[in-house]
Every structure is written in C-alpha cells, then in structure tokens.
Amino acid sequence: MLMQTESKMQREKDIRHIAFIMDGNGRWAKKRGLPREYGHKVGADVFRKTVEYCDDIGIHCVTVYAFSTENWKRPGHEISAIMLLFKQYLKDAVKTMMKRDIRIVFLGDKSPFPKDVVKQMEEIERDSSQNTKRLNIAMNYGGRAEIVHAVNELIAQGYEKITEEDVTNHLYTLDAPMPDLIVRTGGEQRISNFLMWQSAYSELYFTDVLWPDFTESDVDQAVAEYKRRNRRFGGI
Numbered sequence: 550m551l552m553q554t555e556s557k558m559q560r561e562k563d564i565r566h567i568a569f570i571m572d573g574n575g576r577w578a579k580k581r582g583l584p585r586e587y588g589h590k591v592g593a594d595v596f597r598k599t600v601e602y603c604d605d606i607g608i609h610c611v612t613v614y615a616f617s618t619e620n621w622k623r624p625g626h627e628i629s630a631i632m633l634l635f636k637q638y639l640k641d642a643v644k645t646m647m648k649r650d651i652r653i654v655f656l657g658d659k660s661p662f663p664k665d666v667v668k669q670m671e672e673i674e675r676d677s678s679q680n681t682k683r684l685n686i687a688m689n690y691g692g693r694a695e696i697v698h699a700v701n702e703l704i705a706q707g708y709e710k711i712t713e714e715d716v717t718n719h720l721y722t723l724d725a726p727m728p729d730l731i732v733r734t735g736g737e738q739r740i741s742n743f744l745m746w747q748s749a750y751s752e753l754y755f756t757d758v759l760w761p762d763f764t765e766s767d768v769d770q771a772v773a774e775y776k777r778r779n780r781r782f783g784g785i
C-alpha cells in the first residue's frame with residue numbers, strides 16, 4: 550500500500566510532505582553580535598512564512614523540527630526564549646491555520662511542558678482536527694523515542710507480533726504521508742534523530758543558508774532539486 554502510494558508520487562513528482570530542520574538561528578545572531586534568542590525570534594517569523602508559502606504552492610503537509618529532546622541541554626534563558634516564542638505562536642496559530650484549513654499536530658512527548666501550554670496544544674489539535682491539510686510541529690521530539698513510544702503502545706494493546714504498518718500507525722505522525730523531502734538549513738549534513746522511521750525513502754536537501762535567512766526562493770530551489778531527482782524506492 551505504502552509502496553504503491555510512493556511510486557505514484559514518484560511519477561507525479563508532486564511533493565505531498567516537506568519537512569524542515571530549522572538550523573542556524575544561533576549562528577545567524579552571533580554573526581550580528583546579537584543574543585542567540587534574537588535568532589530564534591527571527592527564526593519563528595521565518596517558520597510562519599515558510600509554512601504559509603508551502604501551502605501557497607500546494608504542499609499539503611509540512612513538518613518542522615522546533616525543539617528536540619536534546620535541546621533541553623541549552624542554557625535556561627535560551628530555552629525560556631524558545632518557549633515564549635512557542636506560546637506566542639500557539640496564541641495566533643489557530644486563526645491562520647483554520648483560515649487555511651490546516652490541521653496542527655504536535656510530534657513528541659508533551660509531558661515536560663507547563664500544564665497551560667499542554668492544554669493549549671491539546672485544544673489546537675482538537676479544534677483543527679477536521680482540517681484537511683497538515684502542519685506537524687516537532688516539540689520535545691526525538692525519532693528513536695518516537696519509535697519506542699509506538700512499540701510501547703503496541704505492547705500495551707497486547708500485540709505479540711508487529712508489522713511495519715503497525716509501527717507506522719502508532720507514530721506521532723499518525724496518518725500523515727511519509728516525507729518526500731527533508732530540508733536542513735545551517736550547513737550541517739545530518740538527520741539528528743528527526744523522523745527516523747519516516748525518512749527511509751525521503752530525499753535529503755542540505756543548504757548552508759541559516760534558517761533566519763531562509764526565503765521563499767530557497768523553498769523553490771529545494772523543490773526544483775527534488776524534481777530533478779529520480780526516486781526509485783529500491784526498484785530500478
């Protein structure tokens with residue numbers, strides 16, 4: 550079923566799902582002699598614009614890596630700044646996303662977040678659940694932890710033998726299509742525990758552009774590169 554969907558996709562070369570590792574906020578700020586927090590603030594604006602632009606060009610599922618399970622190791626003031634930006638985002642996200650018919654799903658373990666934030670996240674997920682397009686926000690997310698979470702759910706449900714489809718259906722991404730293209734900004738060329746299961750056949754695109762400098766034209770370049778590639782999914 551999965552492979553059929555993916556080979557149909559290959560013929561059409563349409564991107565159904567694009568994912569972003571938004572890297573380089575800190576370096577962008579440092580280069581300007583500004584605190585790292587300022588890089589995140591500009592990064593949050595770029596995140597908003599990028600999601601809207603992907604929708605404008607017909608990509609119906611977007612995933613962003615906003616905060617990893619490893620990001621808790623950062624200094625307290627930087628974590629607080631990211632949380633504040635996140636809360637501000639949650640406040641106005643609903644309106645924009647409802648207008649655009651986009652459902653928001655948070656990937657990751659919500660439990661370490663303050664109760665009011667968890668409540669806000671759950672409300673947004675519930676209120677937007679009937680929308681047809683999709684934005685996944687990976688928040689306190691790790692790809693390996695997500696697979697372990699899926700398997701633990703299967704064990705709790707009494708499974709003794711599992712299939713790939715069972716695991717897929719218990720990931721945080723649930724019914725989202727597999728990512729066709731994963732874009733990482735900021736010059737590093739690695740996946741960093743992002744969508745470990747889902748990225749098995751994803752095209753990877755790395756750019757030196759730092760996330761706060763990332764523009765619509767950079768999205769266009771990544772999409773153009775994707776269209777030049779020939780995805781075979783293990784076939785010939």
Ligand code: FPP
Nearest residue numbers: 571572573574575576592593615634635638
């Ligand atoms: C990576 O850059 C970025 C992050 C760890 C945080 C991303 C957060 C945002 C874009 C804004 C807040 C999020 C939401 C959902 C509104 P880095 O700090 O690792 O940069 P560096 O590699 O240059 O140090």
